[in-house]
Amino acid sequence: MAPQPPTAPEQVALSLAMAMVASSPGPLLLLDGDLNIVAASTSFSDTFEIDPATAPGRSLSGLGGGEWALPQLQSLLHATASGAAAIEAYEMDLDRPGRPARRLVIHAQRLVYLDLDNLRLLMAVTDVTDARASEKQKDDALRQNLVLLREVRHRVANSLQIIASVLLQNAKKTQSVETRGHLRDAHNRVMSVAALERQLAGSGEAVVELHAYFTSLCDSIGASMITDPDQLSLVVTGAGGVVDSKVSVSLGLIVTELVINALKHAYPDGRRGTIQVDCEFRGPNWVLSVSDDGVGMPTDIRPGLGTSIVQALAKQMGAAVEVAPAHPGTHVAITRTQIALVNGPPDEADEGRAIEDAAAGVAGVAI
Numbered sequence: 001m002a003p004q005p006p007t008a009p010e011q012v013a014l015s016l017a018m019a020m021v022a023s024s025p026g027p028l029l030l031l032d033g034d035l036n037i038v039a040a041s042t043s044f045s046d047t048f049e050i051d052p053a054t055a056p057g058r059s060l061s062g063l064g065g066g067e068w069a070l071p072q073l074q075s076l077l078h079a080t081a082s083g084a085a086a087i088e089a090y091e092m093d094l095d096r097p098g099r100p101a102r103r104l105v106i107h108a109q110r111l112v113y114l115d116l117d118n119l120r121l122l123m124a125v126t127d128v129t130d131a132r133a134s135e136k137q138k139d140d141a142l143r144q145n146l147v148l149l150r151e152v153r154h155r156v157a158n159s160l161q162i163i164a165s166v167l168l169q170n171a172k173k174t175q176s177v178e179t180r181g182h183l184r185d186a187h188n189r190v191m192s193v194a195a196l197e198r199q200l201a202g203s204g205e206a207v208v209e210l211h212a213y214f215t216s217l218c219d220s221i222g223a224s225m226i227t228d229p230d231q232l233s234l235v236v237t238g239a240g241g242v243v244d245s246k247v248s249v250s251l252g253l254i255v256t257e258l259v260i261n262a263l264k265h266a267y268p269d270g271r272r273g274t275i276q277v278d279c280e281f282r283g284p285n286w287v288l289s290v291s292d293d294g295v296g297m298p299t300d301i302r303p304g305l306g307t308s309i310v311q312a313l314a315k316q317m318g319a320a321v322e323v324a325p326a327h328p329g330t331h332v333a334i335t336r337t338q339i340a341l342v343n344g345p346p347d348e349a350d351e352g353r354a355i356e357d358a359a360a361g362v363a364g365v366a367i
Helices: 009-022 042-047 071-081 129-173 177-203 210-225 245-265 305-316 338-343 348-361
Strands: 028-032 037-040 087-094 102-110 120-127 207-209 232-240 242-244 273-282 285-292 320-325 330-336
Touching (some): 009 028, 071 102, 071 120, 102 129, 177 210, 207 245, 210 232, 210 273, 245 273, 245 285, 305 320
Antiparallel strands (some): 028 120, 285 330
16 A cells, blocks of 8 residues: 555644544534535534535535524624634524524633634524523512512501401400500500501512612501601611611511601600601611600610510621610611621521510510
């Protein structure tokens, strides 16, 4: 057998490059500067039903039935060939007659190598149709769950209002002053929790903007507990912040308890005043405070259920509660710093256990 003539190094390099492209497990094209196909991977030919024997030498826009001749794709590839850009994640829909549309992600870059006279582009194609469909299904399911959660909260709020009405009717009928007071306290607390649930149901979002949330919550509490708005008022100040809806439940309960406590104890005998709710959130660090300008906190009062609920909820969020005189009135601050994020925010089960533990610890103690 006669010896074969030696193969030129450039031919060896080209043959190796084309073999690498052809064997690529993902759809891959090697294009020249005019966007003609130099080589196509077997996976590209199989995926898009292109004859691998006739693909080399054809223009990209002439493949199939012309579905690759998209003006924007052509412009991006020409810009990549000129060195002005690189296609990193261009998404396009490939529409072929008689076949469902496919969502593709295109990556392309100009190859830099020694043969400067022969421009080459490497174009990779990823089919993300199924992944996008799964994402859409997940998003649709999430939206449906949010709608169901909003409806459940709306129904819970309605049920709580019915319970509150029954408590108020019983308070009016009872002859015992002590029992009447307890029933009115229960009515106010149920109404405030109903208001909180209604605010969360109305938001319908995974995150809650606190300034608007506290403002609406205080409006609801004031409407149910303040008979003369000219005498007592609730105001919300501070820059607020955005938190997860689970965290907003705990914060809403804390505000509700502190505001109710101030309305009950800070303004006896028709005293006038203002209760201020202030929230300042800066990333993971935040301060929530409730202040009144009333008569101040008595030194001989025993902690009641409301105080224990506030302490328990703050502990679950890794926050500290500080109560101090405001001269006049009382200032309560709940502060959390970044180190408290190690354990993460509480979930709804933790909040429920915190309230139950607080209630068990102060059973039989007057608020």
